Amino acid sequence: xxxxxxxxxxxxxxxxxxxxxxxxxxxxxxxxxxxxxxxxxxxxxxxxxxxxxxxxxxxxxxxxxxxxxxxxxxxxxxxxxxxxxxxxxxxxxxxxxxxxxxxxxxxxxxxxxxxxxxxxxxxxxxxxxxxxxxxxxxxxxxxxxxxxxxxxxxxxxxxxxxxxxxxxxxxxxxxxxxxxxxxxxxxxxxxxxxxxxxxxxxxxxxxxxxxxxxxxxxxxxxxxxxxxxxxxxxxxxxxxxxxxxxxxxxxxxxxxxxxxxxxxxxxxxxxxxxxxxxxxxxxxxxxxxxxxxxxxxxxxxxxxxxxxxxxxxxxxxxxxxxxxxxxxxxxxxxxxxxxxxxxxxxxxxxxxxxxxxxxxxxxxxxxxxxxxxxxxxxxxxxxxxxxxxxxxxxxxxxxxxxxxxxxxxxxxxxxxxxxxxxxxxxxxxxxxxxxxxxxxxxxxxxxxxxxxxxxxxxxxxxxxxxxxxx
Ligand code: NAD
Numbered sequence: 001x002x003x004x005x006x007x008x009x010x011x012x013x014x015x016x017x018x019x020x021x022x023x024x025x026x027x028x029x030x031x032x033x034x035x036x037x038x039x040x041x042x043x044x045x046x047x048x049x050x051x052x053x054x055x056x057x058x059x060x061x062x063x064x065x066x067x068x069x070x071x072x073x074x075x076x077x078x079x080x081x082x083x084x085x086x087x088x089x090x091x092x093x094x095x096x097x098x099x100x101x102x103x104x105x106x107x108x109x110x111x112x113x114x115x116x117x118x119x120x121x122x123x124x125x126x127x128x129x130x131x132x133x134x135x136x137x138x139x140x141x142x143x144x145x146x147x148x149x150x151x152x153x154x155x156x157x158x159x160x161x162x163x164x165x166x167x168x169x170x171x172x173x174x175x176x177x178x179x180x181x182x183x184x185x186x187x188x189x190x191x192x193x194x195x196x197x198x199x200x201x202x203x204x205x206x207x208x209x210x211x212x213x214x215x216x217x218x219x220x221x222x223x224x225x226x227x228x229x230x231x232x233x234x235x236x237x238x239x240x241x242x243x244x245x246x247x248x249x250x251x252x253x254x255x256x257x258x259x260x261x262x263x264x265x266x267x268x269x270x271x272x273x274x275x276x277x278x279x280x281x282x283x284x285x286x287x288x289x290x291x292x293x294x295x296x297x298x299x300x301x302x303x304x305x306x307x308x309x310x311x312x313x314x315x316x317x318x319x320x321x322x323x324x325x326x327x328x329x330x331x332x333x334x335x336x337x338x339x340x341x342x343x344x345x346x347x348x349x350x351x352x353x354x355x356x357x358x359x360x361x362x363x364x365x366x367x368x369x370x371x372x373x374x375x376x377x378x379x380x381x382x383x384x385x386x387x388x389x390x391x392x393x394x395x396x397x398x399x400x401x402x403x404x405x406x407x408x409x410x411x412x413x414x415x416x417x418x419x420x421x422x423x424x425x426x427x428x429x430x431x432x433x434x435x436x437x438x439x440x441x442x443x444x445x446x447x448x449x450x451x452x453x454x455x456x457x458x459x460x461x462x463x464x465x466x467x468x469x470x
Contacts, residue, residue, distance in 0.1 A: 001032035001085065005041055005198060006181040008048035009191025015040040020171045020198065025091035025318040026309050026356040032089070034174045037199030039207035042166070045195040046213050049137045049164040052192030057134045057162040065116040067189060068160050072109035074183040075102065075148075082148065082179045084310075089173040090147060091317035091356075092272050093309045100271060105148035105180075107438035108454075112156030115439070115456040127470050132463040134162030135239060136215030139208040141201075141229070143221045144172035144320055145275045145379075150220045150243075151177055153442075155194065157458035158218070166195045168208050172320060174198050201225065212236050216462065219243070220277075222377075223402075223447050241451035241461050243277065244444055245377040246405030249398035250280040251420060253391065253411040258289060261410035262296035264433050266383060268408065270304050270361055273317055274381040275324070277448075278406035278428065282367075282374055284394045287387040290365065297363045297385060298344045304381065306350045306358040318356040319380060325349060325357040328380030332362055335373040340364040340384070369397045377403070391420065399425045404445025408433075427452070 004011045014035035022032045035041075056064070075082065083098045092101055123130045138158045142150040151167055158165050169177035181196045197204055205225075209217050209232035219229045220243040233240045250265040252258065268280040285293040309317035319325040332347040345362030352358065359380060367374050367384040374384050388394040398407060408430040411417035421429040425445045439455035451461045 001175050001178060002034070003178045004035060005037060005045070006185070006194070006196040007045050008195065009185070014038060020174070020200075022089050022173070022175055023321065024088050025320050026353070028355050032175045034171075034178070034198040036171070037197045037204045039203065041197050041199070042204055042207040042211060045166040045197050046137060046139075046208070046211050048192040048195050049166050050213050052164045052190060053137055056164055056190060056193050059162070061116050061119065061121055061160070061162070064160050064162060065113040067187060068109050068116070068156055069113040070187045071183060072106045072113065074187050075106050075109070075180070078179070078183060079103070079106070082176060085179050086148060086173075086176045087309050089175045090144060090320055091309050093314040093317045095312050096272065096315070097309075101146055102148055104146065104438070105152040108149060108152040109156040111438045111455040112160045112459060115157075115459045116160035119456060119459055125467070129468040129470055131466050131468065133466065135462055135464050136163060137213060138163045138165045138462065139211065139214040139217045140165055140167045141205050141208060141217065141219045141221065142167065142169055144170035145272060145277070147173040147176040148180060151180060153453045153458065154218045154220075157453070158462045159189070159193065161459055161462035163216075163462050164193045166197060166208060166214070168197050168199070168204050171198065171200050206232055209233055210235070214238060216241070218461070226449070242444070242449040243442075243453060244447060244449045245403055246277045246279070246444070246448050247282060247375065247377055247401040247403045248278055248280045248406040248408075248426065249282040249284055249424070250408040251284045251394050251398050251410070251424070252286070252293065253394070253409065253416065253420065254286040254289065255412040255416075256410035257412065258285075258292055258296055260433070262293055263300040265408065266297055266300035268430075269383040270301075270316060270381045273319060275320060275379050280406070280408055281378065281383060282398075283383060283385050284388050284397055285385060287389055290385070290387045293385060294343055294363075294365050297383065301344050301361045301363050301383070304361040306352055306360060308353070316361060316381060318358045320357070322357055324379065325359055328359050328378055328382065331373055331376070331378045331380070331382060335364050335367070335371065335382075335384075338368065338371045338373065339366070340368070340371060340373060341366045345382070369400060375401055395420060395423045402447040405443075405448040
């Protein structure tokens with residue numbers, strides 16, 4: 001697949017000539033290319049978004065919500081085709097990609113549309129009329145690991161709120177964003193309401209984050225780049241929303257059924273090859289049950305045989321590229337050096353497949369809560385088991401990282417599980433395997449981010465609030 005930039009309702013060439021080649025991580029073959037955009041491209045996109053803003057903001061919320069819902073319908077109609085594109089650039093196993101990647105993108109749009117329909121755009125407060133208005137032009141900068149969902153989580157809310165957007169997709173996985181732009185084109189949003197630029201972070205991302213005509217930057221990616229976004233946005237005092245990294249803990253309490261909690265945690269750790277910001281990468285278990293937890297974790301991990309992501313039986317695809325694979329294996333080596341016990345997996349690339357950036361799933365035990373593998377985001381299928389002695393110690397370990405994105409608590413006693421969940425300094429906590437809810441707030445405490453995405457919480461990020469005193 002090859003495509004240009006989508007600016008002002010049309011496919012347009014970049015002012016630059018360089019292109020970015022996208023590789024299939026399972027085969028190492030090229031699957032497409034996009035322009036490495038320039039700061040002039042960003043300028044053109046921002047101006048298109050600015051010109052479109054007034055008209056779009058004046059369109060009623062009902063009308064906007066209808067268009068966003070139609071976009072969800074269009075993605076649903078093209079779900080298989082978009083899933084195939086996504087699998088070819090990210091390597092997520094197809095069966096998982098259909099619901100956890102593309103399905104999630106559709107949920108984002110439906111929830112944003114529903115939230116906009118019910119939102120309190122205007123309300124009376126004593127002698128005041130409170131009015132909520134779109135903030136303006138939004139720059140959205142997104143990563144490669146959920147290349148549809150991370151865009152739809154932003155644009156569903158921004159477009160429903162009446163903002164216009166310039167999206168800078170990840171240069172690692174930009175093809176899914178092209179499929180999205182084609183769907184937006186087919187649905188018939190007014191020109192300039194949605195614009196898509198491609199290219200590298202330090203050029204295109206920085207130009208967007210510092211652009212004086214951008215009112216808000218919504219960024220998803222690493223904490224390192226998130227800090228840079230804050231700096232770039234500071235001179236023009238832009239609003240900034242950040243969805244950053246995580247090191248989430250699954251806290252298995254001493255009365256929990258380990259035969260349910262442990263395989264569930266392994267699944268939540270390895271989803272999308274562990275390349276999920278909310279991956280449950282630390283499993284905290286009572287010391288008295290460590291041996292049982294280790295056995296269950298190793299046998300659950302054995303079901304994640306790295307293989308061809310287009311095969312419906314595959315649960316673990318490749319890492320997205322060679323540098324991500326090498327980063328993951330570097331952490332496995334680091335874990336061994338730091339004295340953690342490797343229960344399963346290896347610090348060498350997986351040899352089961354002739355090509356591709358595969359690693360074997362890893363489970364470590366006896367992990368020191370302060371070790372690098374327990375503190376830093378690895379972004380691969382690497383689970384650390386950490387033993388604790390008391391419930392208070394488990395809570396302290398769970399909270400003792402720079403992150404605060406997600407987590408889980410397991411107990412035979414729901415009230416106890418909820419009590420512990422309330423003490424975790426993180427946003428989304430699964431209690432006894434509670435299901436994902438696209439309308440619930442998603443985002444970070446501490447250095448996991450600023451702001452929330454999802455349903456009405458996501459919508460609220462993109463509005464200004466004014467009051468008329470009557
Ligand atoms: P990344 O931070 O390297 O890149 C994210 C985006 O920012 C890309 O589009 C990139 O081109 C751009 N970028 C890079 N440098 C930039 C700069 N100097 N200025 C502006 N833009 C720049 O992240 P990644 O490797 O693509 O994705 C993985 C990271 O994303 C992980 O840390 C993961 O935890 C995080 N993530 C967070 C969430 C969340 O919701 N909290 C969700 C998914 C991923």
